[in-house]
Amino acid sequence: MTASDPELTKELNATLQARKDLGPEYESELIDSFLEKAAQRLDNEVERRVRRELAQQQTAGARVATHGGPARRPTPDGILDPSRRRLGLAVVSMAFAIPLSAIGAVNAHLPGLLVTWAGIVGVNVAHSLGSSLQERRAQAADERRREDF
Template structure:
């Protein structure tokens, strides 16, 4: 952003001073020039806001995909974590509970981290 494109109180005062010096016959040119500067400033601000919105959207979409894949992997890992202690021991329930709590913890931590970024 250059200083020429930056609109401020000084720009308005300069346009009014120019109008006083040149008279009413140059009003259309002064207004057109000032309107162009305003349009450029608005276009630049809109483009900046659109870019920020696109970055947020793309980050959110990637996070959703990662969360979905992590969920699928968790279910795939959870099946052997459930079967092995159940078949290998008489009382495998504590091992199954601990294994699934670990899976839930990993998924919860990933979901929390994805929301905060």
């Protein structure tokens, strides 16, 4: 999906034409329908990009491991790289930010938009702080193991 996605532009034009034909009483339903289609296209694009990024990281990790480099150790929760979780949350947050912003702005105007973004930022900050704490604990545990030897 590019900045000027022709299919999404056609959908928007069709939605605007339908609004002209049907009148303002169907505006909410038309907007919801368009936002669902836009969110689905965005979700598909995000999923495609995340898969490509994960494949690149796995390929790079395999190259390092096969060329005598340090093998990547999984974290206790089974995920190889904590930055993948951060990237995933950031991508998902942005994917949901678009329809949530529209819903907040349509229903409660500026206060709704501000509350929506405060929630999105809050979730990302909380996740980042939790991840940082987990990483520090893992590093401390590694240092203790090294000291025991």
